[in-house]
Amino acid sequence: MATMKDIARIAKVSTSTVSHVINNSRFVSEEIRERVLTVVEQLNYTPSALARSLKVKETQTIGMLVTTSDNPFFAEIVASVEKYCSRNNYNLILCNTDGDQYRLEKNIQTLIQKQVDGLLLMCTESSFQTRAFNLSIPTVIMDWWPTELNADKISENxxxxxxxxxxxxxxxxxxxxxxxxxxxxxxxxxxxxxxxxxxxxxxxxxxxxxxxxxxxxxxxxxxxxxxxxxxxxxxxxxxxxxxxxxxxxxxxxxxxxxxxxxxxxxxxxxxxxxxxxxxxxxxxxxxxPKNTFAKLAVETLISRIKNNEKTYRTLMVEPRLILRESIKTI
The missing domain is CATH 3.40.50.2300 (Response regulator)
Structure with missing residues (x-):
C-alpha cells in the first residue's frame, strides 16, 4: 500500500508538501500540485482514515445507542439518523441493547473506546437503573434517558x-x-x-x-x-x-x-x-416527524462536536394528526 513517503520520493517533494496537497491545508504551486496528484493517481493512493483521526483527533464517526430492536418506529429513526450522518460526512456506529442493561453499559464503554466524536442516546426501557456516566464527549439524548446527563435533548411534544x-x-x-x-x-x-x-x-x-x-x-x-x-x-x-x-x-x-x-x-x-x-x-x-427529529439530533451533535458550546439545549418537535379509516363517526 502506497504511503505519503512513496509519493514524496517519486514526485521529488517533501512529505509535508504531499500532505498539504492532499488535505488542501496550505498553498502549493499549481505545477507541484499537479505533479503530486499525478503520482497519487498512479499509485492509487487512499489516505488513511486512522492516521488522519490520530492527527486531527476526530474520527468522523458518531455512535448511536438504541435500547430496543422490535419497534418499527426506532428502525425508521435509525435510518433517518444514518442518512443525515452521511450527508454530513460522518459514519454511524449503531449499538442495540435489546433491553439488556449490561449490554447498554458495555456498549457505551465500547463506543467511547472506539473514540467516536459524539453519542446519540435513545432509551426505551423504563426498568433500567443505569449508573450515571461521566461522559466526556458530546452527547445528544433523543427523546429520553434514565439518568441525568450533561447533554442536549431532542424531544417530541x-x-x-x-x-x-x-x-x-x-x-x-x-x-x-x-x-x-x-x-x-x-x-x-x-x-x-x-x-x-x-x-x-x-x-x-x-x-x-x-x-x-x-x-x-x-x-x-x-x-x-x-x-x-x-x-x-x-x-x-x-x-x-x-x-x-x-x-x-x-x-x-x-x-x-x-x-x-x-x-x-x-x-x-x-x-x-x-x-x-x-x-x-x-x-x-x-x-x-421522524426525519426532522433525526436531522435535529445529528446537526445538534455535530454543532457541539465542532464548537464545544457551553450551554445545553432542549429542542422539541411537534406532532400532527393523520386521519385514515380506523375511526367511525357515531
Whole structure:
C-alpha cells in the first residue's frame, strides 16, 4: 500500500508538501500540485482514515445507542439518523441493547473506546437503573434517558400528541374513550396520558380510571391492553393506542374476537410508522416527524462536536394528526 513517503520520493517533494496537497491545508504551486496528484493517481493512493483521526483527533464517526430492536418506529429513526450522518460526512456506529442493561453499559464503554466524536442516546426501557456516566464527549439524548446527563435533548411534544389523538376521537362524537399506554414510569407515556386527560376535560367528559390501561410500547402490549378493555362491562367505543405497535396488537385482538374496526370499535395510534397506512383498515395516527427529529439530533451533535458550546439545549418537535379509516363517526 502506497504511503505519503512513496509519493514524496517519486514526485521529488517533501512529505509535508504531499500532505498539504492532499488535505488542501496550505498553498502549493499549481505545477507541484499537479505533479503530486499525478503520482497519487498512479499509485492509487487512499489516505488513511486512522492516521488522519490520530492527527486531527476526530474520527468522523458518531455512535448511536438504541435500547430496543422490535419497534418499527426506532428502525425508521435509525435510518433517518444514518442518512443525515452521511450527508454530513460522518459514519454511524449503531449499538442495540435489546433491553439488556449490561449490554447498554458495555456498549457505551465500547463506543467511547472506539473514540467516536459524539453519542446519540435513545432509551426505551423504563426498568433500567443505569449508573450515571461521566461522559466526556458530546452527547445528544433523543427523546429520553434514565439518568441525568450533561447533554442536549431532542424531544417530541407528547402532551400535544395525546391531546390531538383524543380530540380527533371526540370530534367523531366518541365519549367513552379508553387509552392503552406504555409503562407509566416512562415520561413520554405520562405525557400522552396527560394530553388524553386534557382533551377529555376540555370536552367535559369524565375521566374513567378503568379506561386507562397501562401496558407496553410493543405489539404484545396492544394485545394485552385490548384483552383488558374487552373484559370491561362498559366497553369504550374508541381507543387511543399510545403507539402504532400497540394499535397493531389491538387490531389483532379485535380480529380474534370477531370485532370490526371501526364499526365495532374505533382506534387511533401514535408514531405514523410506514406500516400504519397498509393496515386494514388504514390506521389513523399521530405523526411524529421522524426525519426532522433525526436531522435535529445529528446537526445538534455535530454543532457541539465542532464548537464545544457551553450551554445545553432542549429542542422539541411537534406532532400532527393523520386521519385514515380506523375511526367511525357515531
Amino acid at each position: 407528547s402532551i400535544n400528541g395525546g391531546y390531538l389523538a383524543t380530540k380527533a376521537l371526540i370530534e367523531k362524537n366518541h365519549r367513552n374513550i379508553a387509552i392503552i399506554t406504555g409503562n407509566l414510569k416512562k415520561i413520554l407515556a405520562q405525557k400522552r396520558v396527560e394530553g388524553y386527560k386534557k382533551a377529555l376535560l376540555e370536552a367535559n367528559i369524565p375521566i374513567k380510571e378503568e379506561f386507562i390501561i397501562e401496558s407496553h410500547f410493543d405489539f404484545d402490549g396492544g394485545i394485552i391492553g385490548m384483552e383488558k378493555i374487552l373484559q370491561l362491562t362498559n366497553r369504550p367505543t374508541a381507543i387511543f393506542a399510545c403507539s402504532d405497535t400497540i394499535a397493531i396488537g389491538a387490531y389483532q385482538t379485535a380480529w380474534k374476537y370477531g370485532l370490526s374496526i371501526p364499526n365495532d370499535i374505533s382506534i387511533i395510534g401514535y408514531d405514523n410508522i410506514q406500516l400504519a397506512q397498509y393496515l386494514s383498515p388504514p390506521l389513523s395516527t399521530i405523526h411524529q
